[in-house]
Amino acid sequence: MTSRIYIIEDDAALRRELAHLLELSGFEARCCEQFTHAAADALATNPDCVVLDLKLPGTDGHTVCRDIRARSSVPIIMLTSSNSEFDEVMGMNLGADDYVCKPYSPAVLIARIQSLLRRSSAGAASLRIEHKGVTLDVGAGAVSFEGKQAELTRNELKILHILMRNPGLVISRTEIMCDLWESDAFIDDNTLTVNVNRLRKTLGHLGVPDTFLVTRRGQGYMV
Template structure:
């Protein structure tokens, strides 16, 4: 499968829109096209995987409720072929659906009905964070090493498979050890959102703990501060 390297490609970003509702697909594609993106479209999972194989996308806007192969399976298969940011669309307001999408690695989600302009802003934000940038040197603590420029993180020398949001969260914690932050603070300061579902922060904390803690059930690095939020303790010692 063709792999995309945005640091060497000056062309407009390519977005793959996957939705079986032609009206939604057409509207989303139209807004993204006017925003300057190259847009591919697919109406089911196999078609989406075929499009991605032909032209690896910089980002995928992916409907959760697809016929046959659902969006969760499409996300898993795409991520098995290479790193790609995913924004999940869900037609239901059920929190379980949103959390499930984040659990399989989606970087963001938008609940239908949604504003196409808001979706374009989400696409811009996720793409901006997905591109390597000279944002300081490597940072290390508690066996963790994070390279912001390469967007690479390791634990005890082994590479961590982090989503964009997980990476940004870990980097933020390493830059602010010992300080407690509420979920609203993390939403705003890590990802730049003044609004959003705070449960997304909880999900990303849980996922990040699962990748960096020796025992995620008894986290020593990312501590819960009751009534406040979370605190990163690079010492990693039990109270």
């Protein structure tokens, strides 16, 4: 699927040049021409990456960056003719993912965009883990198997997540309880047993074999 890049640049010639460059590189380019609602307009296109100029009429790139980041984790590359370290630090603090100074090398800018898209895709993929036909969707808090899906409680999700992050390894009960403690979900030894049993039942209702979640007596659990 073609990645969508949204350009927020007030210089019309540069905007057209950048859009053409992106399209030649296999991207779909959309452009902002009215900057009053630049953040909302950008997000309305559901972009895969935003290329954002620092100097904009009636507003500025820092404000737009902050407004986008408040509502989305879409990768943002900021463009600027300034070599001020302050501008770069402020942009990064407001949520920009990268910073490119003008005049930029077209090849370098494309490479930066591709790198951000790869990182973003890898991050999204890490929210879905598959093992032995079982798929855990961390973002949705759900587990699926052979076309059936079930929602998990917070504790069940944390337990299955730590086990599926470490397939084939025995995870001790202490380590699991520490992981749950870190998530502000207090849990003692007996409560862990109850939650593991509930998780087993949830997996069983989906048709997951009993051998998927294994108990190692005196050691812990593994998948």
